[in-house]
Amino acid sequence: MNENYLWDRSGEPDPEVQNLEQILGSLRYQPRPLEIPNDVVLRGIRPFFTKLAIAAAIGLIAIALGLWVNFNRPRTVPAVVAKRDSPTDQKRNAPQPQIAPNDNPMQLAGIKDPTPTKIQKRHREPARTLVAQNKSRDTAIRPSTLTPQELAEKEQVLLALRLVSAKLNLAQRKTQGLPQLNIIRNQHKIG
C-alpha cells in the first residue's frame, strides 16, 4: 500500500485505494442549498459597551452589598466605663519631666542619636469612641523586697518542685519504656 497516496494523494497512485475512492465516492455529499427559516434569530457578539455596563453593574452591586453589610453589623460597645481618676490615668496625666535639648550626652559628644525622634504608632487607633481604655501595662520588673528567711523558703519550694519534676519525668520514661537520662547530669540542679 502506497502510504503517501493514502495520506495526501501524492506519489504513485495506489490501485487499492483508488478503487475504494471510486466505489465509496458514490456516497459523497451532494450539494443542497441550506434552507434557513425566517424565524431563526441570530444573536451577535455583545458589543464592548454592553460588557462594560454588565461589569459596572456587578461592581456597583458588590459595593452596595459591602456597605449594607458594614452598616448593619451589630456594634458591641463595652458597658464598662473606666474610672476617671484611676491610678493609670493619674500616671498618664502626670507631667512628664522635660529634658533640655542640650542635656543629651550623645548630642553633646556629636554622635547622632540612632533612635528616631518621632515615635510612630504601630497600630492605628480604632475609630470607635470609647470612654476610656487601659492599654498600657505596667510590665516593669520591680526589685525583690524579700527578707533572707523568705528567700530561703522560696529556694526550698523551688527545690521541691525540681525534685517532683525529676521524679515525674523518671516515671514517665519508665512507663514509655524509654532509656533513662543521666541523672547525675541534673544533680547539680536537684542539689
Place this chain on the structure above:
Amino acid sequence: MLEAEATADMLLMTQPFSAPQIEEQPVEVMLVKAVLAGERDRFARLYEMYAPLVHGILLARVPRDEVDDLVQDIFLHALKKLHTLRDPKAFAPWIAMIARNRAMDFYRSSRETVEVTEQMAIARSPSRTAKEILDLIRQLPDAYRETLVLRFVEGMTGPEIATRTGLTPASVRVNLHRGTKLLRERMGTLQNRER
C-alpha cells in the same frame, strides 16, 4: 544636525521601506465575523465549505437516509449558537463536535428504525458494494471510521482531515493507515465468505 540627517533619510529613503503588514485572516474567520455582524447570507458560504465534513462525520455513524436532514439541522443549530463560538478559527472543529454530539443524540432518541419509503429507495441507489463497504467501515473502531469516511467518501486528504477535525496530522495518519489495513482485512474476509 540630527534633524537634517532625518530629513535626508526621508528624502533619499536610505532606510528600508516597510509597508504596513495586513494580517490575512482565514476565510472562515471573516465569514463567521460577517455572520455575527448581521450578514446572514454569508452563512451559506460556511455551509458550502463545511457540509462535506459534517456529512462525512454523520455518514460514519447514522443511517444514510438520515444524514442529509441532519446536516441541515446541524447547520441551523450552528447558526443559532454561533455567538457562543469564542474563536472563529475553530469553526471547523466546533461544527464537527456538534455533528458528533448530534449523531449520539440520534441513537439516544431511539430513532434508529426509520421507515424506508419507495421514493427514498429510488432516489438513492448506490451500488451494493459501496453500501457493504460503508457497513464494514461503520463496524470499525470510532477513531478509524470517521477518518476513513472523510478520506474515501468525501475525498479529503490527510492534512485536510487534520485541519478540519482538529486532530493532529500524526493521529490522522495513524488512523488512516490502521483503519485501511483493518478494512482490507475485513473486505478479504467478506470476499472469502461470498466465494
